[in-house]
Amino acid sequence: MSLATEQAPPQVRRHAAPPRRTAGQRWRYAGTVAIFLLPSLIPLTLFTLVPMAGSLWVSLHEWDLLQPMRWVGLANYVELLGEEETRAAFLHTLYFIAGYLPLVYAGGLGLAMLLNRAMKGRNLFRAVYFLPVITSWVVVALMWKWLLNPASGIVNWALGLLGIDGPGWWTDPTWAMPSIILASAWKDLGFVMIILLAGLQAIPGEYHEAARVDGASAWQRFRSITLPLLSPSTFFVVVISLINGFQVFDQVHVMTGGGPGGATQVAVEQVYKMTFEYGRAGAASALSWLLFAVVLLVTLVQVRGQRRWVNYG
C-alpha cells in the first residue's frame, strides 16, 4: 500500500479559503481554530520550543546548574571541537553504528527473505522475532549483561564447551562495544525484519517469475530485482537506524555506563555525564547541538543521495 494509491482523488478545493464573514463570525472561527490547536501548541511551546531556545542559550554559557551562568559566547563549541573527549565520543558512536547497522540489516534481510515465502508457522515466527522489539531497552540491556557475564554468564560457558576461552565482554575495553552492539542488534532484528518483509511482499511475484523464465539465477534475481525494488524499505531502515544510532544511550548507560575506561563513552552518554557529573551543563548543551548538527547533516545527505539508489517505481 503506497501512499500514492491511498490518496483521495484530486478534487476542487471548495473550502480552501474561508468565506467572507462578519466580525463576530471571524472571532468565532478564530476561537474554533484555537480550540483545536492550543491543546497541542501550548505543551509543544512549553516543553519543546522554549527548551530548544533555552538549550541554545545555555550552550553559550559556562554553567554547573548551581552557580549563576557565565556568558562565554561560542567558547564551548570551540573548546569541544578541540577536545579529545569529543572526538572519542563521536568515534565510539560511529563504532557502534558501524557494527550495529550491517549486522541488523543483513540479519533482518536474511530473515525477511526466509519468511517471505509461504511457510508453516510464519506468523508465529514473526511474532517471536518481534518480541525483543517490544521489550524495553533497560530489560534487554540487563538480560544481555547477564548472558555476557564474564565469569558466570551462559555465553562464556557455552563458548567453553566449544573449547573457546570467552572474553570479558562488557568488562573488557576491547569487547565492551561489541557486547552493546550484539544486544542492540538482537533487540532490533525483528523491527528491521518486519519493515523489509513488508517491502519484499510489495514486490510483484511476476517479476521473479519472468526473470526465472529468462534463466536468471537466484543471485542474479536478488541483485537485479529484490535489492533495487526493496530500496525504499532499505532507505527507511538506514535513515532510522542512523538517527537512533547517533542517539544511542539507554543500553550503553545500563550495560557499561560508558566504561570500562571510557571505551563505550558515546555522544549522549558524554552529554549526560557533562551535565550531571562534570558540572559542565553549558558545554553539554553545546555538544548536544553538535550531535544534532551531525544527525541532521547525515540525514540530509541521505535524503539528497536517495535519488541515486532508491527506486520508488
Place this chain on the structure above:
Amino acid sequence: MAKALKYLVVVAGALVMLFPFAWAVITSLTPDGAVLASPPDFTPEGAGLGAYERLLEAMPFWRILANSLWIGLASTALQLITSAMAAYAFARLPFPGRGALFAVYLATLMVPLQVLIVPLFIEMRTFQLTDTYFAVLAPTVASAFGVFLLRQAIQQVPREFDEAAVLDGAGHLRIFAFVVLPLIRPALATFAIFAFMASWNSYLWPLVILRSPEFFTLPLGLAELHGRFTTEWNVVMAGSVVSVVPILILYLFAQKHVIASVAQSGLK
C-alpha cells in the same frame, strides 16, 4: 532439502530470540547462593520465588509497575487527543500562517531529546516540579510525529463527508468527533501503539527528572535495582521478568496490529 534447511535457520533464529527470556526466567527462580554457579544450572535445586520476594522487599515494585502503566496510558491518551485536534486544524481549518506553523512542527521532529534535557530539567526545577508525575508526563503531551501522521490520515478523508455534516448543521467539533475520528481509526491505533511503546520504554528523561522510587517507572526502577544488586542476578532477572509480563500480555492481544503498524511505517 533446501526447505528443511530454511526451517532449521528460522527455528534456530527463533531460539536465539527466545533463549534470553527463558534464561531470565530460570535465573529468577534460582536460589540466592546458586546464581553464580559454574557450570550454569538449568534446573536449579531449591528453585522458588525467593528472588521475587526480595524484589518486592527491595522496592515498591507494584507501585512502579502501576506508574509505568498509568503514565503510558495517560501519555498515549493525551497525545492522541492533542495530536488529532491539531491535525484537524492543519488539515481542515485554514488560517494565516498555517504552513509556517506546520513547518515548525516538522522541525521539532528532528530535535532529539538530549538537546532538550538540560533546559527541560531547569524549567521543571524552576517551578519546583522535579520528581513529580507531572514532570514525567508533560513533555510527552504534544507529539509532532502524531500531528504529522494524523494530518496525513485526515487529508485522505474525502471532504464530501464533512460537507454532508455541515449541511446537517454540525460545527467543527462535531465533524471532528463524529465524522473524522471514526474514519481515521487505523491511523489512531498505529499512533497509539507507537506512543505507548515510547512511554513504556522511556528511560533518559525519567532518569534525569525523578529521584523518589515511588514515582519511578519500570526502566528506571530496574536500572536502579541493578545498581544495588550488582551480582544478585536472580533478583535483577525477577524484576526484568515481571516487567516484561504486562507488555507481553498487551502484545499477545494486539500482536497482529502492532506488526502491521510497524510494517506500514516503512512503506510510507
